[in-house]
Every structure is written in C-alpha cells, then in structure tokens.
Amino acid sequence: MKAMVFIWLLLLSLMTCFNFAEARPGGGHSSSGHSSSSSHSHSSSSFSYRPSFSNGASHSMGSGNSNPATLFVVLVILVIIIVIIFKYQNATQSFVAAPTIINKARQQSTIKQALDLLKQNDPNFSAIIFIDFVHSLYTKYYGYSTHPEYSYISPFLSTELQQHFEKAALWTVNEIVINGIQWESISTQGMDTESISLVIDANYTLHQQNKATRYAVTERWLFYRQKGLLSAEPDKMQTLCCPQCGAPAHFTDSGECGHCGTVINKGEKQWYLGKRVVLRATALAASDLVAYAEEQGTQRLTIKQDDLAEQMQCFIQQQSLPDWDSFWRPFADDIVKAYFLSIYEHWSKRDWQGVRHLLSDRLYEANSFWLALYAEHDWHNRLDDITISQVVPAKIDLDKYYEAITVRIFASCFDYTEDSNGKIIGGSKRNRRSYSEYWTFVRRTGKAAHTSTYSLTSCPQCGAPADNMGQTAECGYCGSKISTGEFSWVLFLIMQDDVYEG
Ligand SMILES: [Zn+2]
Numbered sequence: 383m384k385a386m387v388f389i390w391l392l393l394l395s396l397m398t399c400f401n402f403a404e405a406r407p408g409g410g411h412s413s414s415g416h417s418s419s420s421s422h423s424h425s426s427s428s429f430s431y432r433p434s435f436s437n438g439a440s441h442s443m444g445s446g447n448s449n450p451a452t453l454f455v456v457l458v459i460l461v462i463i464i465v466i467i468f469k470y471q472n473a474t475q476s477f478v479a480a481p482t483i484i485n486k487a488r489q490q491s492t493i494k495q496a497l498d499l500l501k502q503n504d505p506n507f508s509a510i511i512f513i514d515f516v517h518s519l520y521t522k523y524y525g526y527s528t529h530p531e532y533s534y535i536s537p538f539l540s541t542e543l544q545q546h547f548e549k550a551a552l553w554t555v556n557e558i559v560i561n562g563i564q565w566e567s568i569s570t571q572g573m574d575t576e577s578i579s580l581v582i583d584a585n586y587t588l589h590q591q592n593k594a595t596r597y598a599v600t601e602r603w604l605f606y607r608q609k610g611l612l613s614a615e616p617d618k619m620q621t622l623c624c625p626q627c628g629a630p631a632h633f634t635d636s637g638e639c640g641h642c643g644t645v646i647n648k649g650e651k652q653w654y655l656g657k658r659v660v661l662r663a664t665a666l667a668a669s670d671l672v673a674y675a676e677e678q679g680t681q682r683l684t685i686k687q688d689d690l691a692e693q694m695q696c697f698i699q700q701q702s703l704p705d706w707d708s709f710w711r712p713f714a715d716d717i718v719k720a721y722f723l724s725i726y727e728h729w730s731k732r733d734w735q736g737v738r739h740l741l742s743d744r745l746y747e748a749n750s751f752w753l754a755l756y757a758e759h760d761w762h763n764r765l766d767d768i769t770i771s772q773v774v775p776a777k778i779d780l781d782k783y784y785e786a787i788t789v790r791i792f793a794s795c796f797d798y799t800e801d802s803n804g805k806i807i808g809g810s811k812r813n814r815r816s817y818s819e820y821w822t823f824v825r826r827t828g829k830a831a832h833t834s835t836y837s838l839t840s841c842p843q844c845g846a847p848a849d850n851m852g853q854t855a856e857c858g859y860c861g862s863k864i865s866t867g868e869f870s871w872v873l874f875l876i877m878q879d880d881v882y883e884g
C-alpha cells in the first residue's frame with residue numbers, strides 16, 4: 383500500500399513538473415510558491431488558526447496537452463522507477479513511513495538522558511524553570527536590543543552578543559511572543575563548561591522609522607555555564623535578576639549589579655547566552671492569521687516518553703497513591719478536560735482574563751497578544767460545540783521544584799473566524815474540525831494530591847472567587863500568585879501535534 387502511495391506521489395510530481403515546464407514559456411506561472419515554513423512559527427501557541435499551507439501540486443494536474451514523444455519518455459522513466467521501487471519495497475516502506483517518529487523518539491531519549499545527567503550533578507536543575515529563565519532573557523534581549531537598557535542583561539550574554547546591536551539603528555521591538563521552545567542538545571562532557579542548545583519559535587513586532595512589521599522567527603540559542611554549579615532557587619531563576627542579591631537585572635556593561643555592586647562574571651553563577659543563530663525569519667501579513675489549513679499531525683501516533691511507565695510509578699509513589707488510575711481519573715476529568723473546555727470557552731468569548739488563574743504567565747501573555755490582534759481587526763474566532771474524545775498521557779517530568787505532566791488531547795469543534803459583520807473569513811460553521819494537541823500542566827513539587835472539591839472558578843489558595851486575578855494572576859483576595867503552580871496545576875504549554883517532539 384505504502385509503495386503505491388509513493389508511486390502515486392511520484393506520478394503527481396512528474397505530471398506537475400511536466401505542466402510546469404509547459405506553462406513557463408507562456409510566462410511566469412509562479413503561483414504555487416507559497417511559503418509554508420514561516421507559518422509553522424506562529425502555529426504552536428495559537429488556538430485555532432493554523433499555518434496556511436497551500437497544496438501547490440494539485441491545481442496543475444491533468445490539464446497538459448503533451449506531445450507523444452515526451453509522454454513516451456516520461457512513461458519509460460516511470461516504469462523504471464516503479465521497477466526500482468518494487469525491488470526495494472521494504473527499504474522504501476521504512477523510508478516513507480517511519481523515520482520522523484523514530485528519529486523523534488531517539489532524540490527525545492538522548493535529551494532525557496542528558497537532562498538526567500545534568501540533574502545528577504545539579505539537583506536544583508528544573509527544565510520548567512530553565513525555560514522560564516530563557517523566556518525572560520529572550521523578552522529582554524529583544525525588548526532592550528538597541529536601547530541603553532541592553533547593558534542591564536550583560537552578565538547573561540557573551541561579549542560578542544553584548545555588542546550585537548551597537549551598530550544597529552534605533553528600533554523598538556515589542557509584542558514578543560514565544561510560541562515554542564524545544565531542547566536540541568545538552569552537553570555536560572566539556573572540561574569546564576556545560577551547554578544547552580534550544581530552538582525557539584517566536585513572533586515580535588519591530589518598529590523602525592514609523593513602520594511596524596511583525597516577524598515570525600526560529601532561532602537557535604546556545605547557553606553555557608561553568609561546570610559544577612548548582613542552579614539558583616526558583617524565585618531567582620524565573621525572573622532575570624542578580625544571582626547574588628536577587629534584585630532585578632540592572633547591570634553595567636562590565637557586569638556590575640546596580641543594587642549590590644557585585645561583578646557577575648559570565649557563566650560563573652548563572653547560564654549565559656553564548657551563541658545565537660537565526661534559522662528563519664519571515665515577515666507576517668495580517669491575512670496569515672486567519673488562514674486555515676488541513677490539520678497536519680492528527681493521525682500520527684502519540685509521542686510517548688520511553689520510560690513513561692517508570693515515571694508513572696515514581697509519581698504515584700511520591701504522591702503516596704495506590705495506583706496510577708487513582709491519580710489519572712480525577713486528573714483527566716477535573717484538570718485536563720475541565721481546563722481544556724474552560725480555556726477554549728473563554729477564548730471563544732474573548733474573556734481571556736476569566737482563565738488567568740489556570741495559565742502560566744507566558745501562555746497567558748502569548749495568547750493575550752493574539753486575542754488583542756484579533757480584537758484590533760474586529761475578528762472573532764469561535765470554537766463551537768467542543769467535544770473531547772480522548773486524553774492520553776505522554777510524558778511526566780519530575781524534579782525538585784516542579785511536576786510536569788504532558789497529555790495529548792483529541793477533540794473536535796466547529797472552528798471559524800468572523801469579521802465584524804459576522805461574515806466568515808476562515809474555517810467553517812458546517813464542517814467539524816478534528817484536531818489533537820499536547821498540553822503540559824505543571825505544579826510545584828510536594829503539593830498534596832487534590833481532593834474532589836477542586837474548583838475552576840475559585841482561588842486554589844483561599845477559595846475566594848477567581849474573578850480578581852489581575853494581569854499577573856495574583857489573587858485579589860489573598861494576594862497569592864497562582865500562575866507559578868504553587869497552589870494548583872497551571873497550563874504551562876500548548877503544542878500542536880505537528881510540532882511536538884516530546
Ligand atoms: Zn546584586
């Protein structure tokens with residue numbers, strides 16, 4: 383079967399080439415040059431609009447008036463290809479079907495081993511907290527960029543990167559939204575340094591000479607620090623601050639803290655950004671936002687952590703629970719499904735503030751931006767009649783400070799976007815759209831198992847209504863900051879199934 387599909391694809395592509403060659407003398411024919419690479423970047427945080435992806439091959443099929451000699455040559459080539467394919471059918475099958483999932487599983491397992499090694503030497507290391515640190519640095523790196531405040535973050539940048547914007551004309555970058563951060567590699571084998579490489583998908587708006595352009599970028603960021611360090615406590619890691627005194631990062635060019643006067647040398651107490659590579663950068667048009675595309679990864683197998691069963695055991699032991707089921711059932715119903723439905727309902731109603739206490743800071747901020755952008759155009763993205771068909775555990779990550787559980791959620795709804803006149807500008811009211819997403823929930827380690835009285839609409843600390851959480855998710859009644867997962871689960875990350883890698 384797979385070989386047949388492959389042949390069909392070959393046929394298609396040959397016919398397309400054929401037509402394309404004919405069309406060229408007639409002039410131009412460049413309509414299918416649609417970039418699908420850029421669109422990936424803003425897809426991973428977003429709720430419903432997904433990357434625009436036009437299938438350029440299909441439109442040109444079957445319309446060619448070819449001369450018999452050329453057709454004969456093509457047929458001969460096809461026959462040769464078919465013979466070769468059948469001869470190597472087994473090889474072809476594995477080539478077509480399996481590689482991405484196997485490669486992803488392999489890469490995930492390598493990264494997990496490296497993270498375990500890192501945690502062995504540094505028991506304070508927490509992947510969740512490190513991601514928060516990277517997030518703060520990314521936001522400040524661009525937010526300050528060509529401005530004098532750029533020196534504030536000097537101990538967190540290599541000398542080269544400290545000078546990076548020196549020659550740039552003044553600009554302002556804002557509305558910085560990180561959609562996804564993937565681990566790429568971790569090295570603890572060096573003589574005296576260790577390093578972490580990440581791939582970051584983000585969007586930002588660059589204002590220069592009265593012009594604002596929104597960019598989608600993919601960047602590789604490489605962090606270094608001295609070997610043998612212990613990570614700082616969470617409150618010193620989750621915002622960018624002086625590793626010595628904890629004051630907000632206000633350093634001079636030479637790395638002296640404006641508050642306590644300590645000179646912080648790069649990598650001596652904290653990670654610093656040693657290298658940065660822009661892998662992709664694309665200017666986005668407003669129309670990209672409402673471009674709907676086929677769901678890309680819904681049919682794929684769930685990417686599961688290879689030692690998921692062991693992690694489940696470990697987790698229920700820590701919680702003193704008799705078995706996985708006694709955790710999973712209430713978690714899947716009261717947290718995963720309840721959060722999912724509530725979050726999408728509020729998204730649809732454009733009442734993002736109503737679920738502030740269920741979201742991590744960065745998820746809240748990222749999607750606030752998209753909602754605001756929609757509101758600016760007076761577009762309304764609606765997700766009607768959402769149903770969840772399945773929730774599957776995919777990954778458990780436990781460390782000293784955080785418990786993170788990633789699940790894959792299968793759901794469907796009527797997903798469409800209307801303009802101010804109620805005209806549908808994307809999606810469909812009639813065709814139900816099925817999709818799946820990976821959601822990561824986090825909470826601080828050591829919190830007692832939840833009782834069944836968990837409520838979505840009240841503060842998990844004081845029980846008052848969750849109607850007064852402000853922008854920063856500090857309860858207006860008891861003052862507790864809810865979005866760090868200190869008191870209950872918060873949604874930390876949403877990834878689309880076509881970009882999730884474990
Ligand atoms: Zn200080």
Ligand SMILES: [Zn+2]
Pocket residue numbers: 841842843844845846857858859860861862
């Ligand atoms: Zn409260």
